[in-house]
Amino acid sequence: xxxxxxxxxxxxxxxxxxxxxxxxxxxxxxxxxxxxxxxxxxxxxxxxxxxxxxxxxxxxxxxxxxxxxxxxxxxxxxxxxxxxxxxxxxxxxxxxxxxxxxxxxxxxxxxxxx
Numbered sequence: 001x002x003x004x005x006x007x008x009x010x011x012x013x014x015x016x017x018x019x020x021x022x023x024x025x026x027x028x029x030x031x032x033x034x035x036x037x038x039x040x041x042x043x044x045x046x047x048x049x050x051x052x053x054x055x056x057x058x059x060x061x062x063x064x065x066x067x068x069x070x071x072x073x074x075x076x077x078x079x080x081x082x083x084x085x086x087x088x089x090x091x092x093x094x095x096x097x098x099x100x101x102x103x104x105x106x107x108x109x110x111x112x113x114x
Contacts, residue, residue: 010083012048013072014039017056017091032057035087043085051081061094064102069093073106 016035032055043050052075054068064070075081084107086092093099 010048011051011081012043012083012085013075013081014043014050014053015056015069015072015084015086015091016054017059017061017066017069017086019058019060029057035091038087039085048083048085051075061090061092063095064093064098076106 014036016032016039018029018031018035036053036055039053040050042048052072054072056066056068059066059068072081072084076084089096089099089103092102
């Protein structure tokens with residue numbers, strides 16, 4: 001993985017999701033913590049300013065009405081972030097048709113300044 005050179009530093013949002021509770025009830029799940037660390041390292045390596053981290057811990061990816069996902073969409077629409085970083089497509093959602101709509105239609109409207 002090589003570094004990317006940007007015209008301007010992107011304003012990134014890190015998105016994490018876990019649908020199955022791993023038994024921890026008094027703090028976030030280990031998987032969420034791991035995802036956050038991985039995404040933060042990626043953003044730092046590529047010079048992406050992390051503006052917000054969106055966490056849907058315990059939410060199914062079968063629909064897109066998750067609270068943090070909806071907050072992320074609002075932040076994109078309001079110009080707060082212009083780059084979304086997630087571990088893999090399955091964290092974004094499990095409905096591949098809807099994921100495709102976001103990837104092919106909605107997200108291309110934002111730019112990372114490449």
